[in-house]
Amino acid sequence: GAVVSQHPSRVICKSGTSVKIECRSLDFQATTMFWYRQFPKQSLMLMATSNEGSKATYEQGVEKDKFLINHASLTLSTLTVTSAHPEDSSFYICSAINRIQETQYFGPGTRLLVL
Amino acid sequence: AQSVTQLDSQVPVFEEAPVELRCNYSSSVSVYLFWYVQYPNQGLQLLLKYLSGSTLVKGINGFEAEFNKSQTSFHLRKPSVHISDTAEYFCAVSVRNNDMRFGAGTRLTVKP
Numbered sequence: 001g002a003v004v005s006q007h008p009s010r011v012i013c014k015s016g017t018s019v020k021i022e023c024r025s026l027d028f029q030a031t032t033m034f035w036y037r038q039f040p041k042q043s044l045m046l047m048a049t050s051n052e053g054s055k056a057t058y059e060q061g062v063e064k065d066k067f068l069i070n071h072a073s074l075t076l077s078t079l080t081v082t083s084a085h086p087e088d089s090s091f092y093i094c095s096a097i098n099r100i101q102e103t104q105y106f107g108p109g110t111r112l113l114v115l
Numbered sequence: 116a117q118s119v120t121q122l123d124s125q126v127p128v129f130e131e132a133p134v135e136l137r138c139n140y141s142s143s144v145s146v147y148l149f150w151y152v153q154y155p156n157q158g159l160q161l162l163l164k165y166l167s168g169s170t171l172v173k174g175i176n177g178f179e180a181e182f183n184k185s186q187t188s189f190h191l192r193k194p195s196v197h198i199s200d201t202a203e204y205f206c207a208v209s210v211r212n213n214d215m216r217f218g219a220g221t222r223l224t225v226k227p
Contacts, residue, residue, distance in 0.1 A: 109158040
């Protein structure tokens with residue numbers, strides 16, 4: 001079964017609103033989680049690395065004030081898209097590292113549509 | 116930093132034919148290599164991974180890949196494809212299983 005979940009799986013919102021996406025590791029503790037975005041028919045692009053108990057590390061070109069990441073516990077990281085605009089519409093995917101198994105597990109993704 | 120190049124954006128093939136999806140990587144340090152499959156409107160599913168050891172890696176659904184350090188390649192192969200193998204395939208590289216860098220993807224289309 002799935003070891004990393006994301007909620008919601010799909011969200012439609014109005015331009016200017018904020019949207020929170022949750023990423024949970026279901027049966028292991030993840031000190032590190034990653035957030036990716038995928039535009040239609042394109043590859044996954046790493047947005048940021050989320051570290052439990054510390055600030056996230058953002059990739060170049062990703063606005064940290066736009067995409068707020070909170071990794072408050074060993075099983076939960078959240079991505080908040082603030083003041084969303086239509087160009088933020090995308091497929092957002094998280095992943096979590098199980099250090100014991102040396103395996104990175106991906107969530108099923110969240111499709112965001114901003115109208 | 117590490118990077119991945121998938122040489123073919125689209126690969127059409129007939130059912131029951133063999134297929135090879137090409138992947139080359141670039142890195143100044145040792146890497147881990149992965150192949151993922153993505154079906155429409157779904158997340159990623161791990162096909163196989165190379166961490167160390169045997170250079171021939173067998174994965175799910177009859178896929179296998181061979182790590183070639185001298186050619187910095189990690190090509191994915193299947194001897195006989197099915198219609199259900201039609202999907203997007205991503206090669207990825209990471210250093211010590213940290214953040215992954217993905218290739219642009221290869222769209223495999225299996226025709227009857």
